[in-house]
Amino acid sequence: MGFDPHEPQQQRMLAAALKSARVNVGELWLKYFSLGGEVGEYEVEAYLQGLLSLPVLQRDLLAMAANELIDKFPQGHAPYSDELGSPDGESPRKEPGSGSQQRPESED
Amino acid sequence: MARKLPLDELSTVIARIQGLLLTEEKVDRAVRLLARAIKDSVSGATGAGVSILDSRGRRTSSASTDEVVTRADALQYDLGQGPCLTAWAMEETVIVRDVVTDPRWPDWTDVVRDMPIRSVVSTPLIAEQECIGALKIYSDRADAFGDEAARVLELFAAPAATLLANIQASExxxxxxxxxxxxxxxxxxxxxxxxxxxxxxxxxxxxxxxxxxxxxxxxxxxxxxxxxxxxxxxxxxxx
The missing domain is CATH 1.10.10.10 (Winged helix-like DNA-binding domain superfamily/Winged helix DNA-binding domain)
Incomplete structure (x- = not known):
């Protein structure tokens, strides 16, 4: 994976959320594409299997696509990059956007 | 800034759509080939047929190896009774050892009595828990088919149903x-x-x-x- 230490965790939790909500890669990709996603279904599949690293914006967009798809399954929440502990030890946030003052970094 | 869009996937989606838009001609051809394969595989069969039905039991597509099968089959749907309709409705294989003595479909046996049809096996085509039609074999001899023939027909039914269900999905x-x-x-x-x-x-x-x-x-x-x-x-x- 890439240099972001949280990428593997974000990827695993997304994969777990999709699995528990029974959302397949094709459905996820179409939703992600409809939100402006830029990588192909093949790459998304490789990312979900931990074989490919994606830029943080694309990862967060995939998390958002998953969360919009599995809205009815609260247990299936896929985390955004800023919800996972930062490298300097900040504690992870539990809820999407709760009290988030932090502006997402510009990526790529 | 030149950004690469995931257009490959888009073309795949479009190809999938086009692939599903099979013409009626292709369905009929697939069904016809299937009927012929069944006839050749079941010993003692003098004819075979395939009917695809909609959710209300109306025939949407069918094929038979012989004119006799076509007529006997059409009569079932006209009369609203017969072994294939029963197989479809009950979702189980129906064996008719002798059309002349079988009491289950009096109107149908009445009209096929003079045709070279004595025994029939019909099995439902079930794809994803939905019955989409029936396969049938006919013989001009009584007692031509037993459990063995029924089993062969059932072996055909499972993959055939899966394939035909995909061809069928017009919506x-x-x-x-x-x-x-x-x-x-x-x-x-x-x-x-x-x-x-x-x-x-x-x-x-x-x-x-x-x-x-x-x-x-x-x-x-x-x-x-x-x-x-x-x-x-x-x-x-x-x-």
């Missing part, structure tokens, strides 16, 4: 096109909203998208809704 392309159109519309909307934010706040496209996502999460809304508000010029969305 599927429409549903997929709708999903694709919706998805393209949503993507346009998000991109327009990004453009507005880029111009307004001097952002890069990635920054604009990240900003949209931040707003969607903060307002517990969807990216599509946030984008729609911005594009519609709703003042709160433009702050």
């Amino acid at each position: 599927a392309p429409h549903r997929i096109s709708e999903a694709l159109a919706e998805s393209l519309h949503s993507r346009d909307l998000v991109n327009r909203a990004c453009g507005i934010l880029m111009q307004r706040h001097s952002l890069t496209v990635d920054m604009a998208l990240a900003e949209l996502m931040r707003r969607a999460r903060r307002q517990n809304s969807t990216l599509g809704q946030i984008s729609a508000d911005i594009v519609a010029g709703i003042p709160a969305a433009l702050e």
Whole structure:
């Protein structure tokens, strides 16, 4: 994976959320594409299997696509990059956007 | 900035749609070949047929190896009774050892009595828990088929049902096109909203998208809704 230490965790939790909500890669990709996603279904599949690293914006967009798809399954929440502990030890946030003052970094 | 769009996937989606739009001719051909293969595989069979039915038991497609089968089959659907309709409705294999003595379909046996049809086996075509039709074999001799013939027919039925169900799905392309159109519309909307934010706040496209996502999460809304508000010029969305 890439240099972001949280990428593997974000990827695993997304994969777990999709699995528990029974959302397949094709459905996820179409939703992600409809939100402006830029990588192909093949790459998304490789990312979900931990074989490919994606830029943080694309990862967060995939998390958002998953969360919009599995809205009815609260247990299936896929985390955004800023919800996972930062490298300097900040504690992870539990809820999407709760009290988030932090502006997402510009990526790529 | 040249950005590579995932158009390969889009063409796959479109190809899938086109692949599903099989002509009736192709379905008929598949069904005809299947009927011939069945006839050749079951010893003692003098004819075989395949019927595809809709959810109300109306025939949408059918094929038979012989004219006799075609006529006997058509009579079942005209009369609303017969071994294939029973196989379809009960979702189980029906064996008729002798048409002349079998009491189950009096109207049908009455009219086929003079035809070279004495024994029949019919088995339902079940795909994903839905019965989509029936296979049948006929013989001009009584007692031509037993459990062995029934088993062979059932072996044919499972893969045939899966394939025919996919050929059949005439509503599927429409549903997929709708999903694709919706998805393209949503993507346009998000991109327009990004453009507005880029111009307004001097952002890069990635920054604009990240900003949209931040707003969607903060307002517990969807990216599509946030984008729609911005594009519609709703003042709160433009702050």
